[in-house]
Amino acid sequence: MNDKPEFPYAKAGGRRAVSSKSNLGASNEMHLFSLAQDGLECIAGVGQSHINFLRANFPMHVHPGCIEVHYCLRGSLTFATESGEFRCMPGDVFLTQPKVAHHLVERRRGQRHFWLLFKYPARRGTPVLGLSQKESDLLCRRLAAIDKCRFPADSRLKQLFQNLFAVCNTEPRGAFRTIKLKSIALMILLVIIACAERGEAGEEHANRRLMDVIADIRRNPAQTASIDELARRAALSESRFSFLFKQATGLPPHAFIVSCRIEEARRRLRDTDDRIAKIARDLGFASPRHLTMQFRQHCDMSPRQFRDGRAT
Numbered sequence: 001m002n003d004k005p006e007f008p009y010a011k012a013g014g015r016r017a018v019s020s021k022s023n024l025g026a027s028n029e030m031h032l033f034s035l036a037q038d039g040l041e042c043i044a045g046v047g048q049s050h051i052n053f054l055r056a057n058f059p060m061h062v063h064p065g066c067i068e069v070h071y072c073l074r075g076s077l078t079f080a081t082e083s084g085e086f087r088c089m090p091g092d093v094f095l096t097q098p099k100v101a102h103h104l105v106e107r108r109r110g111q112r113h114f115w116l117l118f119k120y121p122a123r124r125g126t127p128v129l130g131l132s133q134k135e136s137d138l139l140c141r142r143l144a145a146i147d148k149c150r151f152p153a154d155s156r157l158k159q160l161f162q163n164l165f166a167v168c169n170t171e172p173r174g175a176f177r178t179i180k181l182k183s184i185a186l187m188i189l190l191v192i193i194a195c196a197e198r199g200e201a202g203e204e205h206a207n208r209r210l211m212d213v214i215a216d217i218r219r220n221p222a223q224t225a226s227i228d229e230l231a232r233r234a235a236l237s238e239s240r241f242s243f244l245f246k247q248a249t250g251l252p253p254h255a256f257i258v259s260c261r262i263e264e265a266r267r268r269l270r271d272t273d274d275r276i277a278k279i280a281r282d283l284g285f286a287s288p289r290h291l292t293m294q295f296r297q298h299c300d301m302s303p304r305q306f307r308d309g310r311a312t
Contacts, residue, residue: 012101090239221260
């Protein structure tokens with residue numbers, strides 16, 4: 001492992017870029033690896049950042065000959081390019097091609113993300129990751145065809161990055177370590193291509209699944225599914241599900257479920273003679289007292305007061 005890996009980096013100033021390298025080193029906030037010594041010259045660097053303090057940012061820059069990939073784990077990451085800003089939430093990927101100038105707008109406490117630099121071969125005849133020349137050319141063409149900067153990824157990417165760092169941290173340098181790193185790096189690139197190529201159709205499918213989950217909660221507010229179970233039904237990571245759910249409804253999932261239960265309690269208090277204890281039990285409240293507490297918070301009155309007021 002190179003304790004102070006140097007990564008291709010060039011400041012972008014107007015139309016000109018000054019060639020230089022960023023010697024980022026390592027700290028308790030950032031773990032960086034160069035994989036060149038493991039025979040992965042195409043992986044110019046991989047990193048894991050965990051921001052503990054507000055930090056100054058890199059200026060607008062490019063990585064000559066490299067694709068840069070960020071995978072957001074926690075917090076929101078806002079990147080700026082010459083064409084605008086892109087806000088990445090947990091589960092999102094931010095990707096830039098070699099000539100796209102960019103920078104992270106702010107580095108705030110709690111942000112966590114993985115990142116990787118993939119270096120295109122400088123000349124034909126130098127295949128990457130142990131692939132044949134034909135396979136290497138195809139992989140690079142598919143990567144170069146990605147024209148979007150931000151897109152959602154699936155949970156496989158998080159696990160692959162974790163596996164990559166586990167090998168870097170624990171496996172002694174040698175042929176077997178190289179085999180592991182090549183296979184994981186290739187899977188990371190293939191998953192990135194698949195997620196990027198899903199495009200708008202994939203996002204529409206995700207939105208449709210999310211709206212189906214929301215509609216089911218409205219129809220059956222008494223259901224006791226956990227947030228993790230709801231996220232699986234929507235085929236989203238838990239963090240991305242929570243973010244998109246709040247965007248769609250204006251409320252976090254648990255608060256929305258409670259709101260739907262209160263709405264159904266109002267209907268039953270108004271249209272039926274069911275006892276309050278039965279309504280509380282049917283709608284998944286722990287007790288009539290729990291229903292009363294939640295009802296007061298939402299309606300500024302108790303269930304009994306609401307029911308008595310229906311005849312006035």
